[in-house]
Amino acid sequence: MLKIGNVVLEKGILLAPMAGVTDVGFREVCQMCGAEMCYTEMVSAKGLYYGSEKTEDLINFAPNTKYKAVQIFGNDSEIMSKVIASFGTKYDIIDINMGCPAPKIFNNKEGCYLMSEPELAEDIIRKCVQASKVPITVKFRLGVSQDTKNYIEFAKMCERAGASAITIHGRTRQDFYSGKVDLEAISEIVKAVSIPVIGNGDITDKESMQRMFATGCAGVMIGRGALGNPQIFSELIGVTPPLTRSQALGSHITRLKEYFSDDYINKYMRKHFLWYLHSLPNCKAIKAKIVTAPTLTEALNLALDALKGL
Ligand SMILES: Cc1cc2nc3c(=O)[nH]c(=O)nc-3n(C[C@H](O)[C@H](O)[C@H](O)COP(=O)(O)O)c2cc1C
Numbered sequence: 001m002l003k004i005g006n007v008v009l010e011k012g013i014l015l016a017p018m019a020g021v022t023d024v025g026f027r028e029v030c031q032m033c034g035a036e037m038c039y040t041e042m043v044s045a046k047g048l049y050y051g052s053e054k055t056e057d058l059i060n061f062a063p064n065t066k067y068k069a070v071q072i073f074g075n076d077s078e079i080m081s082k083v084i085a086s087f088g089t090k091y092d093i094i095d096i097n098m099g100c101p102a103p104k105i106f107n108n109k110e111g112c113y114l115m116s117e118p119e120l121a122e123d124i125i126r127k128c129v130q131a132s133k134v135p136i137t138v139k140f141r142l143g144v145s146q147d148t149k150n151y152i153e154f155a156k157m158c159e160r161a162g163a164s165a166i167t168i169h170g171r172t173r174q175d176f177y178s179g180k181v182d183l184e185a186i187s188e189i190v191k192a193v194s195i196p197v198i199g200n201g202d203i204t205d206k207e208s209m210q211r212m213f214a215t216g217c218a219g220v221m222i223g224r225g226a227l228g229n230p231q232i233f234s235e236l237i238g239v240t241p242p243l244t245r246s247q248a249l250g251s252h253i254t255r256l257k258e259y260f261s262d263d264y265i266n267k268y269m270r271k272h273f274l275w276y277l278h279s280l281p282n283c284k285a286i287k288a289k290i291v292t293a294p295t296l297t298e299a300l301n302l303a304l305d306a307l308k309g310l
Pocket residue numbers: 016017018019020021041042071097099100139169200201202203221222223224225
């Protein structure tokens with residue numbers, strides 16, 4: 001069981017925050033399939049502070065969402081804590097991104113860059129915790145590079161600064177997504193802190209999830225394994241998926257339509273369509289048609305046709 005303040009996750013199975021992926025509809029279908037908490041993608045604290053509607057659109061939640069978990073990124077503790085104070089109790093958990101390796105974020109001294117400035121990171125966490133009415137969690141990697149792994153000190157710092165839980169993607173920034181996730185490092189972190197640790201990286205089935213739980217972590221977070229495959233959560237908890245893949249795709253889009261225009265969704269969903277079709281053989285031609293379909297209705301009908309029976 002994973003307990004973070006009032007948030008209680010029986011199995012401790014979460015959907016990872018993924019930029020451009022974990023939208024309101026996708027999070028909803030993952031929850032329906034068994035994900036116990038689904039983070040929004042990382043949203044800019046500055047964007048929220050200056051009232052960007054585009055940023056606010058990223059943190060919508062379906063009405064039946066059990067736990068609303070928002071991830072923010074930034075490097076300005078004043079702005080971040082003001083944004084968090086303005087949230088009040090609107091969300092259940094706020095996560096701070098200290099692991100994003102993308103050059104655009106890192107070079108702006110945000111995301112994983114903060115692992116190279118633990119004092120700044122500590123100030124951010126501390127001020128955010130003070131300003132927040134709900135638990136603050138932090139997600140990070142093993143360090144910026146193989147030579148500068150500081151995950152133990154960083155994990156202890158998060159605890160000291162008041163974080164209620166931490167998520168570790170067991171790679172460095174330098175690794176990006178290459179090599180294998182370092183489970184040994186995750187188990188070292190579990191031993192080093194008393195707050196719950198959520199293990200993340202390379203979970204694609206029950207076996208890889210069990211290997212992650214064997215580190216002693218209280219929860220696991222699934223990212224790429226869920227792309228086009230929200231049913232992975234049913235597989236992981238050992239139940240029959242409540243939705244077929246077609247139904248998941250349909251529900252995903254129905255929810256998005258409440259917030260966005262068809263034209264926007266048609267373009268945005270292209271990558272999701274391809275993921276939903278990932279396991280189908282010989283569908284190159286149909287995929288090409290979907291990503292060039294002029295309307296959402298056409299793209300969706302083509303995808304549903306290809307997914308018939310799935
Ligand atoms: C497309 C994509 C977008 C991501 N965006 C975020 C993000 O917004 N915030 C974050 O903390 N991690 C982000 N990540 C990292 C994932 O949350 C996760 O840590 C990583 O993919 C490793 O887990 P996995 O092996 O289960 O995919 C992203 C990953 C991918 C593939």
